[in-house]
Amino acid sequence: MSPGEEMAHMNYLEPSLTFALEFVGITRIHYTAIEGQEAGGEVLTKSIAKARRNVERLVGELQVALRDTTIPEPA
Numbered sequence: 001m002s003p004g005e006e007m008a009h010m011n012y013l014e015p016s017l018t019f020a021l022e023f024v025g026i027t028r029i030h031y032t033a034i035e036g037q038e039a040g041g042e043v044l045t046k047s048i049a050k051a052r053r054n055v056e057r058l059v060g061e062l063q064v065a066l067r068d069t070t071i072p073e074p075a
Contacts, residue, residue, distance in 0.1 A: 030058055 014031055021029055032054040036043035 032058070 018029055021027075032051045034044075034047050034051045036047045
C-alpha cells in the first residue's frame, strides 16, 4: 500500500516490518501488495497480476544491480 492511498493510514504491517528488519541491519526492503482479497473476482485477479509484474520488474532491477556489484572474497 503506497503512502497517500485511501487506506494507507491503516497500514501497520509495513512500518513495523521495516523497523524490525532495519533493527537487524536489513535496509534494502521492497514491498508489493495484493489487494482486493475481500472482493475477489476480477479485482483480485488484476491485483495479483499487478503484483507479479512488480516482482518481475524488481527482480530485473536487482539482477542488474547485482551484476554491477563487486562482491569481496572472504578473507
